[in-house]
Amino acid sequence: MSQGYYIGVDVGTGSARAALLDEDGNILGESTYATTTFRSDKDARIFEQSTTEIWKSITSAVKDVVKQAGLKPENIKGLGFDATCSLAVTDFDGNPMSVTPEPEGKWGQAERNIILWADHRAEKEAEEINATGSMVLNYVGKTMSLEMEIPKVLWLKRHMPEDQFPRCMFFDLPDYLTYRATGSLARSNCSLVCKCSYVPPGVDGSQLGWQPEFFEKIGLIEMVQNDFKQLGGIPGRNGMVLTAGQPVGDGLSEVAAKEMGLLPGTPVGSALIDAYAGWVGTVAAPATNAPEETNTNTKTDLISSRHRLAAIAGTSTCHCVQSPEGILVDGVWGPYKHAVFPGMWMNEGGQSSTGQLIDFIIDTHPAVERAKQMAHDEKKNLFVLLEDILRNMQKEQNLPSLAHLTKDFYIYPDFHGNRSPLADSSMCGMITGQRLDRGVSDLALRYFATLEAIALQTRHIMDEMNAKGHEINSIYMSGGQVKNPTFMQLISDACGVPVQLPFSSSASVVAGSAILGKFAADVARPYDSGAYGKHAPKQGVKITTQDEAEKYSYEYKDHLWELMIRMSKPGKFVFPTEDKRMKALLDAKYKIFREAIVVQRKWRNIVKEAIAS
Incomplete structure (x- = not known):
């Protein structure tokens, strides 16, 4: 069985970067491109970016790391993404939709289509949401942050022309990247629960995941009326929600594969917000100067x-x-x-x-x-x-x-x-x-x-x-x-x-994303990706329904932890x-x-x- 290689992509606040790892977590290539944050001369609260620029930086970085490692497209077995929790807005064909208010901007299709996490324009909307007393607030520490996506979506509804808002799809940025890579509208549980007011079915009486009463109360009734299609849909009805690293759609689309110089169908893992990719890339790592074996810092089980x-x-x-x-x-x-x-x-x-x-x-x-x-x-x-x-x-x-x-x-x-x-x-x-x-x-x-x-x-x-x-x-x-x-x-x-x-200060987060790419490859194509471990899939899995997504998420969760242990390089403790x-x-x-x-x-x-x- 040939060695597999995996690419992690991390989109931070000011850059997009890629790293290429082998199956043991060795970093064989890294590349970073700066990205632009647009500010407003009239409103210091505004921070905006462009999905077009970010995607161009990603494709350049991916090509760089493959070239640095001296590999061919067929050597790359999986791809994972993480990004800041910023709101990306497109139309239903994936074209960027402006989030910049006039007079500086013009509504409709335009390049500045990301409201960055640091953007604080939705302060009033967040205050109104927090006054609702909704059960949704119990799952954000009782207080909705204006950095989250729903206050920003509500702000856009109030400021966009009436005919523009219904044309928009809204993505937490990690989910936009897997959409751009695969064409699949499947969303990550990470982005939805952390930033989009989604409460998984079965939690606190939640049935759909989305809470219709909450959206109606804050003035986003159209979300309810269209089965939340602007936010990715209702899982099991018109949408799909995946846990970390589960394979998205059919892998890289023809277009994205050509842009990256990779093969169509290369498995793509369901994405994480950058902080959570950092968690994946660090918490299972051993330490070269770990204390005695009885200390909980040295144990490597999931719990x-x-x-x-x-x-x-x-x-x-x-x-x-x-x-x-x-x-x-x-x-x-x-x-x-x-x-x-x-x-x-x-x-x-x-x-x-x-x-x-x-x-x-x-x-x-x-x-x-x-x-x-x-x-x-x-x-x-x-x-x-x-x-x-x-x-x-x-x-x-x-x-x-x-x-x-x-x-x-x-x-x-x-x-x-x-x-x-x-x-x-x-x-x-x-x-x-x-x-x-x-x-x-x-x-x-x-x-x-x-x-x-x-x-x-x-x-x-x-x-x-x-x-x-x-x-x-x-x-x-x-x-x-x-x-x-x-x-x-x-x-x-x-x-x-x-x-x-960590072993690498610059690559822990992006290494976490590469682990997601490895996990997606092991689930979708274990025969092709060098899958290993007692919890690894024995045959390829294609996820086509929400029931399958939930079944396989539990069935293979221990394999993700196995990968975190294997692919996380030893760090070093600093003691008080x-x-x-x-x-x-x-x-x-x-x-x-x-x-x-x-x-x-x-x-x-x-x-x-x-x-x-």
Whole structure:
């Protein structure tokens, strides 16, 4: 049986990338293309992208990795996708439909057809949805985020011309990518339950998955009247919903295969939101410096994954944890049933701005240009320069830790609202302890205080999850922020748990998607994909009905876990610093962090009362 190769595609906030893996998870090729985020001069809440540009970047990246590995199209046995949870809008022929309001845009067919996850135009719509008291809210932490898809769909209905809205299909971006690749309208359970107000049949009395009363109440009655065809349809009636990695349709279409330089019919796995692909690509990984075998961090069965919080840290940060039962955590998204594994539940916390916040804090400081010049002159990365400055300050002041440098300087990090666990988009950032200092050393202090704030908020999210019934005792990181060792140590110290760094900081998420491609190939064509494992399918499966989708999702779920173990390369743990002084200081800062929330809300209410009087 010949070796098979699998491609993962990841669409992040600012790029589209592909990675090519073999059956053991070795990365043989990577390629990334930048993508454009369009902003509005008149409305800072607007963030938009283009499916046309993203798809072009994907096809280029796929061709690149096949060429890098020196392979032929027939060597590629499966393909998987993940993407940000952004709203992609097309007509029923798949042509992009504009989401840009006039006067900057023009409704109808146009390239800017994605409302990015970070877009906050639907604040009013989210508030109205949250006032309904619908059972749907019990499965998004009791609060619908304006970053989710249904508030954005409602916003479009209210702003599009009346004749345009019924022409539109609405996709969470991962599902758009599998549609574009295969022509199949099958949706992923991950996208629907996490972002589209879908409650799987059998959960809390749900019958259709979609909740007609909810859609009628918020003003989207046409969804009910057309059997939700604009959102992919009702499973078993005019739609299909698949769990992670199940083969979509007949695989790559003729058109998509030609664009990618691959073979038509190449299996395509049902997609995941990028954070969940990061979970797939990290939580089953062993560690080269794992503690004793009795520790739950070393166990590799599916149920033990409940102790591992996957943190996918890039522009924003998502925190995903799986559990055998649904756990409601106020202000934390979920619990989501079948989000990755059938029968299992996911909760997702998140910080709307982390990498973006670090960049903002640095870029808006008066000393930033001087610091960049110093970094250039010293041939250093800017972050390395800032940390060198901090280390020198610590040494000069004879302090026990970097955290002591900022003992009287605090940042509250919600500069783009709070996603979790407050679920309050009105929260703002705060800086306390600022002096009349425009120097590079002050920039370094502000940078470190930002890292501290993000780490303390990670603790806040984890604490709220554990208080409601989760048992998290480790964090499995992925994403660009993993490259910052000072930051990773700070998260471990602030949260008091080991932090596992992945084998590849850049490829964990896209490797998760490649695992989905391998799973799709094993289910659809085990004889052709080198399937292995005691839970692997023995013959090819073609999913044509919803009943078959549900049957095979349970039948082969253990095989997906087998693949995660086999194809996830070993990471390395960072352990909390054993220093009582640092722990005491970080505990004190955490108390201040929590008080900052109370103070900000108190101040807002004081002003509100004054204005109203």
